[in-house]
Amino acid sequence: MKPKLHYFSVGLIATWLGVFGLLSFLLMVVISFLQQDPDHIALPYFTFQNYIDLLDPMFLKIFIKSFYVAIIVTGGCLILGYPFAYILSRLPEKLQNISLLLLLLPFWTSSVVRSYAMMSLLKTKGLLNTLLLSMGIIHQPLQILFTPTAVGIGLIYNLLPFMILPIYVNLERFDIALIEAARDLGAKWTTVFRKVIIPLSMPGIVGGATLVFLPSMTLFFISDLLGGAKSLLLGNLIENQFLMANNWPRGAATSVLLTLIMGAGLLMYWKRTKNKEAEHEAFL
Amino acid sequence: MKYTFRALNVGFVSCVCSQKSCINLYTPFARKFPASPKFKSLWVYWLGLILLSSFSTLAMAESNVVNVYVWSQELSPKIVENFQKETGIKVNYSTFDSNEVLYAKMKASQQSQYDVIEPSSYYITRMAREGMIEKIDLKALSNYHNLNPAFQHPEYDPGGEYSIPWVWGLTGIFVNRRYYPDDKITAWRDLWSARYHGALLLLDDPREVFNIGLLTLKYNPNDQNVSHLKEAYENLVSLSPNVRVYNSSSVPSMLTDEDVAMGIAWGSDVYKAQVENPNIEFIYPKEGFVIWVDAFAIPKNPPHRENAYKFLNYILKAQTAALQVTESYYPTANKAAMAYLPKEIVDSEILFPGPETMKRGHFQSDINDDAIEALSRYWQLLKLQ
Amino acid sequence: MKRSFKFIYMLLIYCFLYIPIAALIGYSFNNTEYSMLWQGFTTNWYRDVLHDSNLWVAVWHSFYLAIAASSTALLIGTLAAVSLCRYEFRGKSLLRGLLFVIILTPDIVLGIALLILFSLGSLALGFWSLYFAHVTFCIPFVVVIVLTRAKGIDPNIFAAASDLGANEIQLFWRIIVPMLLPAILSSALLCFALSFDDIVISYFVSGPGFEILPIKIFSMARLGVSPKLNTLCSLLFFMTFIIVCFSHWFTQRRKA
Numbered sequence A: 001m002k003p004k005l006h007y008f009s010v011g012l013i014a015t016w017l018g019v020f021g022l023l024s025f026l027l028m029v030v031i032s033f034l035q036q037d038p039d040h041i042a043l044p045y046f047t048f049q050n051y052i053d054l055l056d057p058m059f060l061k062i063f064i065k066s067f068y069v070a071i072i073v074t075g076g077c078l079i080l081g082y083p084f085a086y087i088l089s090r091l092p093e094k095l096q097n098i099s100l101l102l103l104l105l106p107f108w109t110s111s112v113v114r115s116y117a118m119m120s121l122l123k124t125k126g127l128l129n130t131l132l133l134s135m136g137i138i139h140q141p142l143q144i145l146f147t148p149t150a151v152g153i154g155l156i157y158n159l160l161p162f163m164i165l166p167i168y169v170n171l172e173r174f175d176i177a178l179i180e181a182a183r184d185l186g187a188k189w190t191t192v193f194r195k196v197i198i199p200l201s202m203p204g205i206v207g208g209a210t211l212v213f214l215p216s217m218t219l220f221f222i223s224d225l226l227g228g229a230k231s232l233l234l235g236n237l238i239e240n241q242f243l244m245a246n247n248w249p250r251g252a253a254t255s256v257l258l259t260l261i262m263g264a265g266l267l268m269y270w271k272r273t274k275n276k277e278a279e280h281e282a283f284l
Numbered sequence B: 001m002k003y004t005f006r007a008l009n010v011g012f013v014s015c016v017c018s019q020k021s022c023i024n025l026y027t028p029f030a031r032k033f034p035a036s037p038k039f040k041s042l043w044v045y046w047l048g049l050i051l052l053s054s055f056s057t058l059a060m061a062e063s064n065v066v067n068v069y070v071w072s073q074e075l076s077p078k079i080v081e082n083f084q085k086e087t088g089i090k091v092n093y094s095t096f097d098s099n100e101v102l103y104a105k106m107k108a109s110q111q112s113q114y115d116v117i118e119p120s121s122y123y124i125t126r127m128a129r130e131g132m133i134e135k136i137d138l139k140a141l142s143n144y145h146n147l148n149p150a151f152q153h154p155e156y157d158p159g160g161e162y163s164i165p166w167v168w169g170l171t172g173i174f175v176n177r178r179y180y181p182d183d184k185i186t187a188w189r190d191l192w193s194a195r196y197h198g199a200l201l202l203l204d205d206p207r208e209v210f211n212i213g214l215l216t217l218k219y220n221p222n223d224q225n226v227s228h229l230k231e232a233y234e235n236l237v238s239l240s241p242n243v244r245v246y247n248s249s250s251v252p253s254m255l256t257d258e259d260v261a262m263g264i265a266w267g268s269d270v271y272k273a274q275v276e277n278p279n280i281e282f283i284y285p286k287e288g289f290v291i292w293v294d295a296f297a298i299p300k301n302p303p304h305r306e307n308a309y310k311f312l313n314y315i316l317k318a319q320t321a322a323l324q325v326t327e328s329y330y331p332t333a334n335k336a337a338m339a340y341l342p343k344e345i346v347d348s349e350i351l352f353p354g355p356e357t358m359k360r361g362h363f364q365s366d367i368n369d370d371a372i373e374a375l376s377r378y379w380q381l382l383k384l385q
Numbered sequence C: 001m002k003r004s005f006k007f008i009y010m011l012l013i014y015c016f017l018y019i020p021i022a023a024l025i026g027y028s029f030n031n032t033e034y035s036m037l038w039q040g041f042t043t044n045w046y047r048d049v050l051h052d053s054n055l056w057v058a059v060w061h062s063f064y065l066a067i068a069a070s071s072t073a074l075l076i077g078t079l080a081a082v083s084l085c086r087y088e089f090r091g092k093s094l095l096r097g098l099l100f101v102i103i104l105t106p107d108i109v110l111g112i113a114l115l116i117l118f119s120l121g122s123l124a125l126g127f128w129s130l131y132f133a134h135v136t137f138c139i140p141f142v143v144v145i146v147l148t149r150a151k152g153i154d155p156n157i158f159a160a161a162s163d164l165g166a167n168e169i170q171l172f173w174r175i176i177v178p179m180l181l182p183a184i185l186s187s188a189l190l191c192f193a194l195s196f197d198d199i200v201i202s203y204f205v206s207g208p209g210f211e212i213l214p215i216k217i218f219s220m221a222r223l224g225v226s227p228k229l230n231t232l233c234s235l236l237f238f239m240t241f242i243i244v245c246f247s248h249w250f251t252q253r254r255k256a
Helices: A002-032 A049-053 A057-089 A093-108 A111-122 A127-134 A148-172 A176-184 A189-200 A202-218 A220-226 A234-244 A248-272 A277-281 B003-020 B027-032 B036-062 B077-087 B099-108 B121-129 B188-192 B206-216 B226-237 B251-256 B267-276 B305-315 B318-328 B336-340 B369-383 C003-027 C044-051 C053-086 C092-104 C107-120 C127-151 C155-163 C168-197 C200-205 C213-222 C227-255
Strands: A043-046 B065-071 B090-096 B164-176 B200-202 B243-246 B262-266 B280-283 B289-296 B361-363
Touching: A002 A248, A002 C053, A002 C092, A002 C107, A002 C127, A002 C168, A049 A248, A057 A093, A057 A148, A057 A202, A057 A234, A057 B369, A057 C003, A093 A148, A093 C003, A093 C227, A111 A127, A111 A148, A111 A220, A111 C003, A111 C213, A111 C227, A148 A202, A148 A220, A148 C003, A176 A189, A189 A202, A202 A234, A202 A248, A220 A234, A234 A248, A234 B099, A234 B369, A234 C107, A248 C092, A248 C107, B065 B305, B077 B090, B077 B305, B077 B318, B090 B099, B090 C213, B099 B121, B099 C107, B099 C200, B121 B289, B164 B188, B164 B267, B164 B305, B164 B318, B188 B206, B188 B262, B206 B226, B206 B262, B206 B289, B206 B369, B226 B369, B251 B262, B251 B267, B262 B267, B267 B280, B305 B318, B318 B336, C003 C227, C044 C227, C053 C092, C053 C127, C053 C168, C053 C213, C092 C127, C107 C127, C107 C200, C127 C168, C127 C200, C155 C168, C168 C213, C200 C213, C213 C227
Parallel strands: B065 B090, B200 B243, B200 B262, B289 B361
Antiparallel strands: B164 B262, B164 B280, B164 B289
16 A cells, blocks of 8 residues: 555655646746747747846846845844744743734735835824824934835834744744753853854744845835835846846846755755754755 | 745744644644544545536636726726626626736737737737737727727827727826925926925836936937937936835825825826825926827637627727726726716816827837837836936 | 843834734724825725625635635645655655745746746636646645654654554554644645735736736735725734634633
């Protein structure tokens, strides 16, 4: 009986992913090496041109800009999220469950609509300014909307749980005895934090950082809405190539390149944590 | 974009929970289905659901329908309802929000499933040239005479055979008089004034923005000359310090709430904002302005051609067009409909400008691929400023 | 760290997360069509939403699609995770790689690729194309979650079951599935959410006659968020909230 289920399940998953995953991805890879043609999807002539096009300093500039945004957002999420995850992991179990549910509940509503709600809060005459003005904290309304600050707030708002959850998973399994041992051996709190807690929760931090870093480069509707669409992210670039410029081969090339870069980053991380089986399982 | 990632967090909680095996959400289920036999019934139930869905989709494919793919908010549900009541033909209507998505979708499918689509003017030219839409037999449409003659032979479709114009609009300058009470604004050029540093709203649409760049240089907005586009780009670079925001989706709300006090906008958006904030004024610049038209077309070999014609003929009725105007405040290309509209709409200079103003208008038409390539490149560069 | 400090910190983060939601709910009672500032109280939008039959058809379609797609993804994903965990076969690492590529590819690329694929295979766009697409992007998430749990199971349990005469299918249904149940059910919740909120991929593979909610929301939002949209989202939020509360209450009562 054993082979039957074995073959069935491996066959099923291989067929499904082969057809809808591999085939469609290969299609994109193939298209990325073809010549552009506006009247058809692509012309069947092999070319490296689409990848050579990506060496354009303009594209490089967009890459760098997206990276810059992603780094700031990741840092912000880490600073806000780490203490939260730590507190969460030290709560009684019953409270932990409720807190986790509360953390996720807002994320079941449409992300676009929530971004519009954020927009209404940050407006010149929005709730935030009205509140601060009436309390007398400020005397001039803050101009937050349509600035990079608003983009930062929006991205951190949307991505914070990605940072909190992996760190929480990691800290939750953290043995409190280690801290006590370090304390008993005479280490200061700061030393304990620097030398014990941080290194041990590194896999969680790296995992969270990956999950925040990647989407903050592609979640372009947030930068479009809250930042006034004044800058471009990688997501905009790919969308523009496909839809506006109608250049599918180059759009395909951009996304193949992006996938490769992201894949390489993740691969590096797995290689480094290969011995820590338990941690990297969370990310497969 | 990466909506998937947003939801990934849920997965993480699940990872967490799976280790703790006591999350509130699923423990009730876990208790309910402890072991195998009941579990099988669960799978059976799932399979049944999927089968059921297949039947329901099959049933849908057979009946008397017309598949319509239109701009979001440009076809009132009431019109659809009335049409269904009158003819017994079921309307499957889906909406899109950019020509590019419509075009990409039509391009990638070998056989259109839609009977009626509603691209914008310049996409009509492109799709007609590429053989994606077919000629409409105007004689078969008894209500065609309702159409405004000004729209029967537009630049983008000179024969008028590929498209039935539906709604249109114009792009101009808006200004909130509470903030700029005495500024004399008559031309696009006035936006370049250093007085408006970091204050302007521009539409988040490359064609619209470059139209201004071209018009201030006295070029035609449909200019395909790449070197002219470059000049327009350089011209717009000098405008970019004045830009506060690029947006085309929430213009009415930004205008009413006074987030921006000046910039470019579509007339109908300004009209909507004016209802709630009367300080806003709309100006037709003297260099000229662009008229966009969204028109119905029939894709090549539609699955239900006969119903498509019935639908188009219904759309051309005066009452139908009038209903659409009162629902969404887009000017209509249907002349007979004017008789059914309230006076304040017909008399509105913003929605229906007089013939003198209309002379300065240019219909937006298609530009060639080199120009599009250049445009999208310059657009990206402009955003990187 | 002091208790009060911890409490205040958590409260602040929750405020940050919930204030936009509160604003969204608040604005759903706003008596205006275009403004995003407070203009007076009304419940007209709720009446409007409740009477918009088109909207509820879309909600139903989405619901229906999410159930169908997530259950299939669960079936395939669970089998895949179990195979990845227990069996050795050729192409195993290719399969892993593929699962990652699907998670990593930008949505627009997967959407366009699937559209071309369906077109080449002359599959009509509609329920089925959406179904295939949604199952495809849900599978990797199921695998990730179930695999984490599956790796935690002691392999000796399987050996013991086999020794006691269980065949592979019995083993699967009676041992593996019940043990993976928490992971399976939580990935079901995830898949449901993924499928219910996916816009970009659905945009390309949806066809006439089967309009779904996220696309409807997105095209409504593209022309500005009206209080009507806020109303719809508030209603959906309340529904989720009630379901969560109910299940929480249910578990607590069971425990007692």
